[in-house]
Amino acid sequence: MCGILGIVGAQGSTISPTLYDGLLVLQHRGQDAAGILTSTGSRVYHRRANGLVRDVFQLKHIQLLQGSMGIGHVRYPTAGSSSAAEAQPFYTNSPFGLSIAHNGNLTNSDELIGDLQRLDHRRINTDSDSEALLNLFAAELQRVVSGRGPIDVALDEEAVFQAVERLHKRAVGSFSVVAMITGWGMVAIRDKNGIRPLCMGSRVVEGNTEWIFASESVALDVLDFKLDRDVAPGETVIVRSNGARSTRISAENADHRPCIFEHVYFSRPDSTIDGISVHSARLRMGRLLGERILAERPSHGIDVVVPVPDSGRIAALELARTMGVQYREGFVKNRYIGRTFIMPGQSMRKDSVRKKLNTIEREFSGKNVLIVDDSIVRGNTSKRIVEMARSAGAKKVYFASCAPPVVHPNVYGIDMPAREEYIAHGRSTDEVCEAIGADWMVYQRLDDLIVACTGNSNQDVTFDCSCFDGEYIAGQIDTEYLDRLEAKRKDGAKDAQPAMP
Numbered sequence: 001m002c003g004i005l006g007i008v009g010a011q012g013s014t015i016s017p018t019l020y021d022g023l024l025v026l027q028h029r030g031q032d033a034a035g036i037l038t039s040t041g042s043r044v045y046h047r048r049a050n051g052l053v054r055d056v057f058q059l060k061h062i063q064l065l066q067g068s069m070g071i072g073h074v075r076y077p078t079a080g081s082s083s084a085a086e087a088q089p090f091y092t093n094s095p096f097g098l099s100i101a102h103n104g105n106l107t108n109s110d111e112l113i114g115d116l117q118r119l120d121h122r123r124i125n126t127d128s129d130s131e132a133l134l135n136l137f138a139a140e141l142q143r144v145v146s147g148r149g150p151i152d153v154a155l156d157e158e159a160v161f162q163a164v165e166r167l168h169k170r171a172v173g174s175f176s177v178v179a180m181i182t183g184w185g186m187v188a189i190r191d192k193n194g195i196r197p198l199c200m201g202s203r204v205v206e207g208n209t210e211w212i213f214a215s216e217s218v219a220l221d222v223l224d225f226k227l228d229r230d231v232a233p234g235e236t237v238i239v240r241s242n243g244a245r246s247t248r249i250s251a252e253n254a255d256h257r258p259c260i261f262e263h264v265y266f267s268r269p270d271s272t273i274d275g276i277s278v279h280s281a282r283l284r285m286g287r288l289l290g291e292r293i294l295a296e297r298p299s300h301g302i303d304v305v306v307p308v309p310d311s312g313r314i315a316a317l318e319l320a321r322t323m324g325v326q327y328r329e330g331f332v333k334n335r336y337i338g339r340t341f342i343m344p345g346q347s348m349r350k351d352s353v354r355k356k357l358n359t360i361e362r363e364f365s366g367k368n369v370l371i372v373d374d375s376i377v378r379g380n381t382s383k384r385i386v387e388m389a390r391s392a393g394a395k396k397v398y399f400a401s402c403a404p405p406v407v408h409p410n411v412y413g414i415d416m417p418a419r420e421e422y423i424a425h426g427r428s429t430d431e432v433c434e435a436i437g438a439d440w441m442v443y444q445r446l447d448d449l450i451v452a453c454t455g456n457s458n459q460d461v462t463f464d465c466s467c468f469d470g471e472y473i474a475g476q477i478d479t480e481y482l483d484r485l486e487a488k489r490k491d492g493a494k495d496a497q498p499a500m501p
């Protein structure tokens with residue numbers, strides 16, 4: 001999971017400060033690396049490195065990033081690598097000076113990298129599927145333009161649309177992309193299933209229209225852009241450097257399957273994803289869980305509902321209201337520790353959980369406490385939280401997960417671990433409850449989660465729920481593929497990675 005951002009500002013403006021502010025808003029989507037690439041009429045300016053946005057960019061870097069058009073990226077690695085060489089945006093000089101910021105995961109990246117070397121004579125310098133996607137776009141753009149003959153080699157919108165159509169025929173998996181052609185314009189691309197989010201907006205500055213593309217609508221809000229709409233599955237949107245815009249559906253058989261885990265965990269609650277409020281979805285998760293507990297455990301004996309901050313808070317509020325039980329804040333979060341789910345390596349996550357949360361003892365002492373979290377993946381955080389609640393004096397500790405049991409790998413850009421590392425793998429709910437040390441626990445039903453994330457939307461939404469149900473919409477996902485993926489993602493491989501410089 002990553003965050004991407006692209007802005008076409010008014011000609012003559014300097015867009016790098018706005019890109020920096022936007023990446024700060026998207027920091028929750030990736031804390032491993034950050035980068036910005038900007039363009040004038042003939043040059044590009046680039047800064048990327050490992051670290052948080054505030055650490056990668058100082059004032060001197062922002063001042064050097066010239067130009068009225070640019071793209072940005074915050075990285076969350078999906079295969080255990082934290083190499084600075086894989087920080088985005090990526091850039092290639094040929095043809096035309098092309099750069100890319102990508103969120104998602106190509107499921108045929110190994111095959112694609114081989115074909116790029118063998119058929120397109122383009123060599124990839126990293127193992128990144130994002131660099132492969134950049135070179136695929138570049139190869140197809142070169143092929144389209146060269147096919148016009150030696151006289152008509154000018155780049156126009158039609159050539160870009162044709163190149164993206166070819167890209168869709170070769171790239172498989174999830175990809176939301178902002179690409180920039182130096183001095184020419186910006187291209188936004190979303191895979192035919194729209195698995196990863198991408199929205200677009202605009203604002204008028206001194207009579208000039210500026211355009212923005214971002215992973216989440218909250219970036220538009222903070223930067224004072226108006227949300228126009230989401231980029232449609234399979235759609236290509238081109239914005240020229242002068243602000244002229246054109247669009248086309250470039251992929252055949254588009255079938256919208258947005259990732260449901262965006263609503264569970266990744267997206268900020270003040271974002272709207274594909275027309276659905278994340279905040280409202282999480283409220284409904286809490287209400288449905290509360291109604292289920294009342295139906296199944298009318299004599300529940302719960303004295304207080306306590307959330308795991310921050311992503312469990314909204315659902316816990318509504319769950320407590322639905323059940324008529326007191327809501328209390330019992331955990332204090334150290335906001336200078338990153339999101340433990342997206343940290344590479346089990347040892348780093350365990351150490352961070354101890355530093356990240358502390359208890360307010362009076363909220364637990366002598367009480368039957370229901371702890372509410374967004375999900376349970378490995379279970380180590382949940383186990384530690386239950387232990388903390390008992391140490392603070394809780395009589396009974398119950399646990400509620402706003403998501404169903406995670407039992408299948410996510411292959412579309414979320415670094416969920418190898419199957420044997422899921423706490424729910426091969427365990428019943430009672431066995432998971434015993435493993436985390438709770439007195440009883442409840443998972444959200446998948447049907448209820450889908451209802452919560454659909455809500456009152458008038459859209460006919462079919463979500464990608466592959467980490468819960470194992471149904472993969474894109475790519476030939478078989479046992480062999482999952483075995484290769486797990487070899488890269490399992491905690492032993494991540495812990496063996498060299499330390500970041």
